[in-house]
Amino acid sequence: MARILFLLALALLTGCLANGQATEPTYNYDETKVGTYTLPNPLINNKGKAVKTQAEWRSRRKELIQLFAENVYGQTPKQAVKLRFQTTSVDSSALNGLAIRKLVSIFFVDYPQLLPIEVLLYLPKGRKVIPVFLGLNFCGNHCVTTEADIPLSTRWMGNAIGEVSVNNKATEKARGMQERRWPIETILRRGYALATAYYGDIEPDYPQGWHSGIRSVLGESTAPASDTTKANSWGAIGAWAWGMSRILDYLQTEPSIDAKRVISIGHSRIGKAAVWAGAQDERFAAVIGNESGEGGAALARRWYGETVERINTSFPYWFCGRYKTYNKRVADLPVDQHELLALIAPRPLYIASADGDQWSDPKGEFLGAAYAEPVYKLYGKVGLGTTDGRPQAFPAVNQPIGQTVRYHDRSGKHDVTDYDWEQYLRFADELVR
Numbered sequence: 001m002a003r004i005l006f007l008l009a010l011a012l013l014t015g016c017l018a019n020g021q022a023t024e025p026t027y028n029y030d031e032t033k034v035g036t037y038t039l040p041n042p043l044i045n046n047k048g049k050a051v052k053t054q055a056e057w058r059s060r061r062k063e064l065i066q067l068f069a070e071n072v073y074g075q076t077p078k079q080a081v082k083l084r085f086q087t088t089s090v091d092s093s094a095l096n097g098l099a100i101r102k103l104v105s106i107f108f109v110d111y112p113q114l115l116p117i118e119v120l121l122y123l124p125k126g127r128k129v130i131p132v133f134l135g136l137n138f139c140g141n142h143c144v145t146t147e148a149d150i151p152l153s154t155r156w157m158g159n160a161i162g163e164v165s166v167n168n169k170a171t172e173k174a175r176g177m178q179e180r181r182w183p184i185e186t187i188l189r190r191g192y193a194l195a196t197a198y199y200g201d202i203e204p205d206y207p208q209g210w211h212s213g214i215r216s217v218l219g220e221s222t223a224p225a226s227d228t229t230k231a232n233s234w235g236a237i238g239a240w241a242w243g244m245s246r247i248l249d250y251l252q253t254e255p256s257i258d259a260k261r262v263i264s265i266g267h268s269r270i271g272k273a274a275v276w277a278g279a280q281d282e283r284f285a286a287v288i289g290n291e292s293g294e295g296g297a298a299l300a301r302r303w304y305g306e307t308v309e310r311i312n313t314s315f316p317y318w319f320c321g322r323y324k325t326y327n328k329r330v331a332d333l334p335v336d337q338h339e340l341l342a343l344i345a346p347r348p349l350y351i352a353s354a355d356g357d358q359w360s361d362p363k364g365e366f367l368g369a370a371y372a373e374p375v376y377k378l379y380g381k382v383g384l385g386t387t388d389g390r391p392q393a394f395p396a397v398n399q400p401i402g403q404t405v406r407y408h409d410r411s412g413k414h415d416v417t418d419y420d421w422e423q424y425l426r427f428a429d430e431l432v433r
């Protein structure tokens, strides 16, 4: 009997620990347990004064970026970094003649110890001044297409991806592995270019990854963000967002690109980075956060799906040290994610969820987008739109809603599908061109 009880206790304990929980669940899928919460008002400044004009919002905007830097993502280094862009290959008849394909290395001149960011750029042939989707990829440029002459990335890759990487290096099996998520031909036929790079070129995604990434040389501190003594040194999400801006620096030098129409796009953890990049860097003309979830579009105060405590436990190096101090007191965070989304205003914003991805909290992402409304209104724009001054009802699956801010909850799992891209292309056609 004692043995059975012991085994039962052990099973319960290890079960809990396997979920990353010590004493209580750090995630929640029960809507009745969400509780009540009060969101901070983006239009009340740090001194408690109401923000009524666009000019006042410009100052409030700076305050909010600073609050996100100090409490969530860490400080993005402000100093300019000398870059050198080197085109390593041009194929003027890629994808069976549909595209011009360029491979460009972005070198960090003052940090020769860092390897470059390798950018893959597809331009639709026969067009000039082309708007572009810029999004980082999860597994190397060789993953987004089956074009066999794209060099296999030599950088660190997560082994969790399976046989496609061995000993943390990509194998030939990885070629085209995420092709489905990047409908390049459709994007090009619709008149857009696509720029992508492996997010691990900026920082490999594991706790010690910063040693070989940009955070090893740049930032308030070279300590990992999990070091709470350096409370607001930047985390990996900050680094990936910074990297997106460096790719934008390069795109600004590319004559056929319309640098005023660069759309920041990202999925999941890269979606968090795409939104933080677009919030800080107003050169991004529009932003798309696909299932960006906790630390992305989802409200932190809504206790549903992944939570602040959970993400800080699983991925401490993504955020700044101080973020961890809110694990058990999310209500004390001086910001919430609707204010991150409000930083995109008045630019077009698309937030998307999937009903099979409750981890990202679709409703929390929807509300994040909905509560950005007052800032869009300040610019005379309708964001997601309201009913009697309140957020409209959460839409049914596969029913995109909104105007300058758009939202959909796709049916299906955590992913990027043709359905998602179809909405993004339509959004770009209507609001970015």
Ligand code: GCU
Pocket: 267, 268, 269, 270, 291, 292, 293, 294, 306, 311, 314, 359
């Ligand atoms: C984990 C993590 C999420 C993240 C996701 C992803 O599930 O908890 O926050 O968005 O990975 O990047 O796929």
